Amino acid sequence: MTDMRRHSVDVPLSRTLVQLKRVRSLQDPATNSMSKYASPSDHMIWETASSNGVTLELGRSAHHQLVEEDEDLGAEATMGSERSFRAPNARTASYRKSSAVKIRGLNPPRTKQVHRVRQDSHRKSLDSNHSNHSSIRQLANNMVNNVDAEKEEEEVNSYERPNFALPDKDEEEVKMPGYSKFRTKSSAAMSLVGSPCMSASEARSVASRRSTLGHGTEDTRLRSNDVVGSNFSGCGISYCWSGASKYRELYSDSDGPEQPLLSTDGTEAAFQSNVPYTETPRCLSQKFRPRSFSELIGLNVVAQSLLYSSCKGKVAPMYLFHGPRGTGKTSTARIFAAALNCVSLEEQRPCGFCKECVILFSGKSRDVKELDAAKMDRLGRVKALLKSASLVPYSSRFKVFIIDECHLLQEDAWSAILKSLDEPYRHTVYIMITSDIESLPRTSITHCQKFHFPKIKVADIVYRLERICIEEGLEFDHDGLYFIAAKSNGSLRDSEIMLDQLSLLGKKITISLVHELVGSVSDDELIELLDLALSSDTTNTVRRARELMGSAIDPLQLVSQLANLIMDILSGRCQSAVTEVSKSFLGRYALSEVGIKKLRHALKILSETEKQLRTSRNQATWVTVALLQFGTTESNLVAEPNETHAHSVTGYTDDWVSKVHSSSNFCQACNSNKSNCSERHCRRLKLENIWRRAIGKCRSRSAKSFLRKEGFLSSVHVTEELAIAEVGFGHPDHLSRAEKMQCLIECALQHVLGCNVEIRFKLVSCPVRKDARLKRQSFSFLNCSGRKQELSDSVVTDEDEAVRPGARETPLKGYTSSQQESPYVMQRVDSKPTVHGCEDDARSTLTSNRSMTDDLTRTCRSETNYSKGVSEQGRFDSIHEPDLQPNCFSRTLKLQKKLLSSGAAHTICLRIQPHNKMDFLPKKEFDTYFCAYEPYEQCSRSNSRATYSSRDDDLWSKNSRFGSNLLCWRAPKQSM
Numbered sequence: 011m012t013d014m015r016r017h018s019v020d021v022p023l024s025r026t027l028v029q030l031k032r033v034r035s036l037q038d039p040a041t042n043s044m045s046k047y048a049s050p051s052d053h054m055i056w057e058t059a060s061s062n063g064v065t066l067e068l069g070r071s072a073h074h075q076l077v078e079e080d081e082d083l084g085a086e087a088t089m090g091s092e093r094s095f096r097a098p099n100a101r102t103a104s105y106r107k108s109s110a111v112k113i114r115g116l117n118p119p120r121t122k123q124v125h126r127v128r129q130d131s132h133r134k135s136l137d138s139n140h141s142n143h144s145s146i147r148q149l150a151n152n153m154v155n156n157v158d159a160e161k162e163e164e165e166v167n168s169y170e171r172p173n174f175a176l177p178d179k180d181e182e183e184v185k186m187p188g189y190s191k192f193r194t195k196s197s198a199a200m201s202l203v204g205s206p207c208m209s210a211s212e213a214r215s216v217a218s219r220r221s222t223l224g225h226g227t228e229d230t231r232l233r234s235n236d237v238v239g240s241n242f243s244g245c246g247i248s249y250c251w252s253g254a255s256k257y258r259e260l261y262s263d264s265d266g267p268e269q270p271l272l273s274t275d276g277t278e279a280a281f282q283s284n285v286p287y288t289e290t291p292r293c294l295s296q297k298f299r300p301r302s303f304s305e306l307i308g309l310n311v312v313a314q315s316l317l318y319s320s321c322k323g324k325v326a327p328m329y330l331f332h333g334p335r336g337t338g339k340t341s342t343a344r345i346f347a348a349a350l351n352c353v354s355l356e357e358q359r360p361c362g363f364c365k366e367c368v369i370l371f372s373g374k375s376r377d378v379k380e381l382d383a384a385k386m387d388r389l390g391r392v393k394a395l396l397k398s399a400s401l402v403p404y405s406s407r408f409k410v411f412i413i414d415e416c417h418l419l420q421e422d423a424w425s426a427i428l429k430s431l432d433e434p435y436r437h438t439v440y441i442m443i444t445s446d447i448e449s450l451p452r453t454s455i456t457h458c459q460k461f462h463f464p465k466i467k468v469a470d471i472v473y474r475l476e477r478i479c480i481e482e483g484l485e486f487d488h489d490g491l492y493f494i495a496a497k498s499n500g501s502l503r504d505s506e507i508m509l510d511q512l513s514l515l516g517k518k519i520t521i522s523l524v525h526e527l528v529g530s531v532s533d534d535e536l537i538e539l540l541d542l543a544l545s546s547d548t549t550n551t552v553r554r555a556r557e558l559m560g561s562a563i564d565p566l567q568l569v570s571q572l573a574n575l576i577m578d579i580l581s582g583r584c585q586s587a588v589t590e591v592s593k594s595f596l597g598r599y600a601l602s603e604v605g606i607k608k609l610r611h612a613l614k615i616l617s618e619t620e621k622q623l624r625t626s627r628n629q630a631t632w633v634t635v636a637l638l639q640f641g642t643t644e645s646n647l648v649a650e651p652n653e654t655h656a657h658s659v660t661g662y663t664d665d666w667v668s669k670v671h672s673s674s675n676f677c678q679a680c681n682s683n684k685s686n687c688s689e690r691h692c693r694r695l696k697l698e699n700i701w702r703r704a705i706g707k708c709r710s711r712s713a714k715s716f717l718r719k720e721g722f723l724s725s726v727h728v729t730e731e732l733a734i735a736e737v738g739f740g741h742p743d744h745l746s747r748a749e750k751m752q753c754l755i756e757c758a759l760q761h762v763l764g765c766n767v768e769i770r771f772k773l774v775s776c777p778v779r780k781d782a783r784l785k786r787q788s789f790s791f792l793n794c795s796g797r798k799q800e801l802s803d804s805v806v807t808d809e810d811e812a813v814r815p816g817a818r819e820t821p822l823k824g825y826t827s828s829q830q831e832s833p834y835v836m837q838r839v840d841s842k843p844t845v846h847g848c849e850d851d852a853r854s855t856l857t858s859n860r861s862m863t864d865d866l867t868r869t870c871r872s873e874t875n876y877s878k879g880v881s882e883q884g885r886f887d888s889i890h891e892p893d894l895q896p897n898c899f900s901r902t903l904k905l906q907k908k909l910l911s912s913g914a915a916h917t918i919c920l921r922i923q924p925h926n927k928m929d930f931l932p933k934k935e936f937d938t939y940f941c942a943y944e945p946y947e948q949c950s951r952s953n954s955r956a957t958y959s960s961r962d963d964d965l966w967s968k969n970s971r972f973g974s975n976l977l978c979w980r981a982p983k984q985s986m
């Protein structure tokens with residue numbers, strides 16, 4: 011250590027710090043990664059004790075590395091090129107090497123560049139204090155000069171060059187045999203460059219400044235001149251992200267014709283010698299950056315459309331790629347630019363091998379420019395761009411301007427660009443890229459062909475990560491990759507970066523490793539904690555919370571994860587439960603009303619805690635306190651979730667329920683393993699699902715919450731087009747309230763089941779009432795042939811009001827077609843009729859009168875040709891007319907009249923198909939009690955008298971999906 015300590019550097023502290031900071035901050039803008047690429051400054055210890063204000067101390071590791079890498083340098087350049095272009099698995103090999111460097115904690119890219127500054131003359135004396143001193147001083151000087159030079163250059167060149175990597179597919183390597191030669195040569199030339207980021211002009215300026223100021227060594231001056239005089243075409247340093255800027259000079263200096271692709275002797279040498287070294291990928295997302303449309307993930311439509319456009323030459327002047335970050339917009343823009351200029355005759359574009367493709371992917375293309383809108387802040391720059399756009403392409407078919415972050419363009423920039431579109435520059439294509447389409451001016455959007463880049467699906471990301479792991483030889487488990495994908499919020503780049511980081515640990519990529527990396531805990535661990543807290547297990551809650559916050563997770567993060575988890579459960583998106591504890595938890599809480607309430611309560615506590623934590627010093631304690639409050643729920647949450655009816659309903663999506671149902675071996679209905687669970691349990695879950703969906707169809711909130719809380723669907727029997735649903739309630743009061751909503755419930759169930767529904771109410775979990783309101787009996791349907799369908803073991807209520815959908819049953823032989831199409835279904839009831847929403851007076855009980863009934867039956871039979879069985883069944887109060895036709899309505903009408911005037915029936919309900927016309931209905935004969943149509947609640951809410959004439963427009967305009975409307979008629983007052 012002593013031999014390399016404290017070498018003063020005659021650079022002002024603040025300035026040097028700024029430069030070093032700048033070096034540090036020079037991360038790959040495309041990847042925004044990563045601290046692992048440590049800069050040289052990471053290995054320096056700053057002191058301020060020296061006379062000139064700053065002392066630099068070179069750490070041992072950095073020094074060691076300087077020596078080691080310096081010695082490797084020549085070989086490395088060659089190897090680098092061979093690795094990239096010759097090795098069968100070049101991508102992997104080169105990347106592994108770079109990873110290895112990173113794992114050692116050494117500073118790969120820029121340190122190498124530092125070596126190059128002093129490579130020859132300083133190599134031998136590198137281990138002496140003097141060499142350290144001068145090399146560091148040189149580094150500092152270079153950095154200072156770089157910044158100046160860069161500034162100047164920025165003024166002159168407002169454009170950036172794309173920083174593409176060369177195609178590195180195996181096939182490409184085979185087809186480009188001479189490439190490595192070029193690279194080696196080029197790299198060797200590059201090694202003379204004085205700074206990691208120095209372009210030719212910079213080098214020139216450094217050289218001249220040095221000679222003027224007397225700084226620097228003879229070597230440096232010479233070298234700078236060498237650089238300027240040489241065919242400099244980039245920094246040429248492995249890992250150098252800043253290669254792009256180096257190419258500018260190359261272009262601006264050589265405005266002459268481009269070198270031919272083939273030399274006179276027919277080899278590719280001339281071309282190859284002109285292609286600069288391209289960077290070795292520094293991270294997975296660079297390495298696996300797609301270079302053809304087929305490599306794009308989750309962008310089939312976009313890729314197909316752009317490919318077609320490039321193949322057919324149907325090219326728009328302006329494209330807009332918009333979508334979230336890391337979804338492939340820039341990559342696609344580059345591919346599209348290459349496809350537009352690719353000279354291959356193949357359908358598959360870009361080919362990746364032709365001159366244009368190679369130049370473009372090497373970042374050398376003069377005709378494809380990638381610009382950052384943030385830097386086009388002055389109109390002058392935009393004008394320069396437009397001037398450049400107006401010139402014919404240098405060598406390609408199209409001049410392509412890829413403008414990233416285009417939402418940062420000023421209005422006047424937009425209008426200048428849009429105006430230029432009117433000019434007949436058919437060779438210019440703009441590809442505007444943004445992640446924030448909302449902030450673009452409206453007019454600009456209308457000029458573009460728009461392509462949306464959606465978030466990439468988790469499954470696609472997982473697939474991609476798997477491929478990368480396999481190619482990189484990384485061990486992984488599927489859950490780990492799934493978790494990475496889920497955490498990356500649809501951004502493939504984010505997930506690749508995370509994988510990159512994990513790969514450096516050299517361990518198998520598992521979910522727990524991912525949790526460790528991101529400082530989170532798994533859903534199963536969270537659920538376990540939540541379960542303890544919700545069940546008021548104080549001791550274990552405290553213990554577990556302490557364990558987690560002591561090692562795995564920050565208290566604020568825990569609160570946020572818990573809140574997210576609860577929200578996922580409430581929205582039906584929590585599917586990652588793996589352990590039995592978690593499955594059981596979801597079974598108990600996710601599907602029960604009380605469970606849901608408890609979770610909501612917990613969420614509320616967490617949100618309050620979160621606020622509190624921001625100002626608290628003792629966060630872990632407050633999080634524990636919050637957890638202990640989970641169990642003390644509000645007064646209405648007294649029942650335990652598993653004590654509640656299994657029919658309680660949640661806001662869960664069907665998909666989720668079926669997923670939970672199918673994805674686990676756990677039966678939600680009975681809280682047991684499916685192996686112990688009989689078919690009955692699963693049927694029960696289905697019923698719950700139907701019931702839940704039916705409730706979802708109700709519009710009335712109070713009805714919804716009442717049915718959700720108190721009701722459940724106990725069975726559904728489906729016969730042809732009719733479904734008979736049994737709905738149970740736990741209390742007689744609830745039952746009678748539900749009966750009033752019968753129509754509504756039927757309607758809702760019809761929506762879900764897609765056929766006519768008849769409801770039977772039943773009382774459960776309490777003694778069946780002895781009164782006449784509830785009877786267990788067999789129920790008969792009668793069609794027009796008088797055939798009787800027995801539905802055994804069904805419950806029918808005595809308040810079986812007139813609304814009864816009928817089944818379309820086999821018509822009787824000899825009937826006319828209209829009669830066959832509209833069979834009457836009559837049903838027997840044994841006591842007073844009730845109409846939903848009727849006033850009490852409408853509930854007056856009519857005494858059953860046997861003889862009257864017989865008369866009526868006879869009348870009925872004569873009028874409607876009903877078969878005899880009807881007469882034995884007692885009083886009618888309901889006629890169902892599924893398909894009312896004018897010709898049969900007169901019959902029905904007579905029957906109605908008789909029923910009503912005789913007092914045998916109080917209310918008649920007709921269910922009428924929407925296509926029926928109203929005009930033949932007798933307005934005067936009856937009061938229309940109400941018209942019911944979807945939604946039923948509207949009707950029951952407005953059940954004050956409404957004449958059908960005032961509502962018929964509504965009635966007929968609403969073509970209700972369940973197939974029929976309902977008209978209820980009541981006898982005129984005088985006849986009652």
Ligand SMILES: Nc1ncnc2c1ncn2[C@@H]1O[C@H](COP(=O)(O)OP(=O)(O)OP(=O)(O)O)[C@@H](O)[C@H]1O
Nearest residue numbers: 295298299306307335336337338339340341502503
């Ligand atoms: N759809 C995709 N198919 C294949 N790789 C992708 C895709 N999207 C992103 N990637 C990966 O992510 C990296 C970054 O992608 P790219 O820069 O094209 O995204 P972007 O949408 O332009 O992001 P930003 O808006 O932040 O610039 C690529 O190098 C590639 O590895």
Ligand SMILES: [Zn+2]
Nearest residue numbers: 352361364367
């Ligand atoms: Zn090509």
